[in-house]
Amino acid sequence: MKAFCFDVFGTVVDWRTGVAREASEFFSRHQLAGIDPYDFADAWRNLYQPAMEACRSGKRPFTRLDILHRENLEIVLRKYDVNPDKLDDDALAQLNSAWHRLDPWPDVVTGLTQLKRNHIIAPASNGNIALMVNMAKRAGIPWDAILGAEVTQAYKPSPPAYTRMVEILGFEPQEVCMVAAHNNDLHAARQCGLATAFVARKSEHGVHQTTDLEPSEDWDFVVRDFNELADRVLSSN
Amino acid sequence: MKAFCFDVFGTVVDWRTGVAREASEFFSRHQLAGIDPYDFADAWRNLYQPAMEACRSGKRPFTRLDILHRENLEIVLRKYDVNPDKLDDDALAQLNSAWHRLDPWPDVVTGLTQLKRNHIIAPASNGNIALMVNMAKRAGIPWDAILGAEVTQAYKPSPPAYTRMVEILGFEPQEVCMVAAHNNDLHAARQCGLATAFVARKSEHGVHQTTDLEPSEDWDFVVRDFNELADRVLSSN
Structure with a gap:
């Protein structure tokens, strides 16, 4: 990866x-x-x-x-x-x-900081570049690059949102892992050949959330949070 | 700024x-x-x-x-x-x-790290995104975002290379400062309303370099290196 x-x-x-x-x-x-x-x-x-x-x-x-x-x-x-x-x-x-000016979940900055040591980390968001940069500056999110819809000129889950990103990075699809709390995002990424990681965010929609509580497919990684993702990636190297 | x-x-x-x-x-x-x-x-x-x-x-x-x-x-x-x-x-x-896999000049990482505390820092290069990301990972260059030709779809010194970048960042042109060792790059940026900073790199072309040894216009900043730029910006705030 x-x-x-x-x-x-x-x-x-x-x-x-x-x-x-x-x-x-x-x-x-x-x-x-x-x-x-x-x-x-x-x-x-x-x-x-x-x-x-x-x-x-x-x-x-x-x-x-x-x-x-x-x-x-x-x-x-x-x-x-x-x-x-x-x-x-x-x-x-x-x-x-x-x-x-949204706050990250508590595991985000530590998990990303650990992942960043040996991997490129970037948002693949539908948010635009200024939005992502301002958010990251305020919250201390250590992205290597800002990718996403404004760079690919395509909104997820359209295939070009994933395929153009992989091509821009100069990698093969299986060398790039999409990380999301949303099964449909991972489904679309997998269709394009990317690896997938699911992290449940069970209160994204508040305490009565009914969607995306569990993985819907056998994603490559299913983790509790970004710290566990970083640990799993480190130990699988 | x-x-x-x-x-x-x-x-x-x-x-x-x-x-x-x-x-x-x-x-x-x-x-x-x-x-x-x-x-x-x-x-x-x-x-x-x-x-x-x-x-x-x-x-x-x-x-x-x-x-x-x-x-x-x-x-x-x-x-x-x-x-x-x-x-x-x-x-x-x-x-x-x-x-x-090019090495930064010795003042780059310290100067950028200081500038980054209060400002967004990004490459505005004709290099593509993968090139810039790989260079930054290897050298520890702490960009907030990777901007430049592949994002604006325009090569400097074409005006859209500057104007689209400013628009993507969501700022006014005078809130963005172009930093370059090349007078022609700064001239084009100034024509688009950006602020300008000149840093002489007198051995870019080797010891017999004849170009860009001095500023050709009254740029907003004329500095010896990135550390001086960061100091000047800090003291002007």
């Missing part, structure tokens, strides 16, 4: 808690009462796949995630009877960049 | 010494006598601008530097009366990847 490439939202960082925290501050500042910030985070996230699907299907050209997030933010605000046109544009931009 | 983006060949690494070292080993291994490895490095490098110019002018689509380097390697070998078709393909690939 030469490189480990990581899904980020859910796998590396806890998007729900981070978005809810910033949404809550935003609601206080703008005296918007009665919106549950976790419900708001979920509602915003629910618009994520349909927005990318428009790009995947060719209905619109590839558009970076910061822009899709901003469009979705305005939609979700309206669902909560908040008119975004009456809010300050800088305040909306600040809330939109909440996705740049 | 939010980000510092660096030219790499010449500015960050000593390409001539590194390429000559690997060429010399290659010549020994293949019993090719009488080729001066420094002349060979210069001859290989001399084909660099014309190859990129074919992409810049639209004569051919954007093609990553590893491929241009390989084409140029075969041309330069023929100039020295060596037929590349009679050499092992793996050995040629290994020599071609000499560009992935």
Whole structure:
């Protein structure tokens, strides 16, 4: 194995808690009462796949995630009877960049630091480059490179999101391991010949999560967290 | 200033010494006598601008530097009366990847480590992503992201090589500083609104170097090395 490439939202960082925290501050500042910030985070996230699907299907050209997030933010605000046109544009931009300020799960930085000694580590996220760089700077995530949708110009789980990444790295598919908390991401990566590692993140969607609690296939690695992944990789060398 | 983006060949690494070292080993291994490895490095490098110019002018689509380097390697070998078709393909690939194994100038890692504390640091090189990642892993160069030609799909000094990079980072042009040992690179960056920093590398082309010994314009920073750049940036904050 030469490189480990990581899904980020859910796998590396806890998007729900981070978005809810910033949404809550935003609601206080703008005296918007009665919106549950976790419900708001979920509602915003629910618009994520349909927005990318428009790009995947060719209905619109590839558009970076910061822009899709901003469009979705305005939609979700309206669902909560908040008119975004009456809010300050800088305040909306600040809330939109909440996705740049998500906290990693507690095992991430130590596990990645250990993996990085002998392997290339990079995000293979649908998030754009600026989002990933700002997140990594704030949280101390030691990526070797920022890969992902903006580099491949393709959103996962489209095959080019994986195949172009492997080609850019100059490796064979089986030399690159996709790491994700989502079985569908690993399924798509495996279809493209990549190795796969599943790490369950059982509270990504909160305590009542029902999806991705277990591996759905015999992935190459099934681990509790990134520290176990690093230990397993080290001992298999 | 939010980000510092660096030219790499010449500015960050000593390409001539590194390429000559690997060429010399290659010549020994293949019993090719009488080729001066420094002349060979210069001859290989001399084909660099014309190859990129074919992409810049639209004569051919954007093609990553590893491929241009390989084409140029075969041309330069023929100039020295060596037929590349009679050499092992793996050995040629290994020599071609000499560009992935160049050593940084002695001030680079300490200077970048200091700059990285408060700023995003990234290569803005014509080198491709794999080349930059492999170089950084080997040399311990602590980039926050790998930017450059393969990300912008444009070779410097074409304006999109600078403007797309700024846009990808999500900053204003004046918030991004281009750092280079080459006045023409800084001239092009300044035309796009970026800040500029000149660091003289007076032996990039060997001891008889005649170009880029001095700044040709009043760049925002003119420094001896990356440590001085980091000190100047820190004290101007």
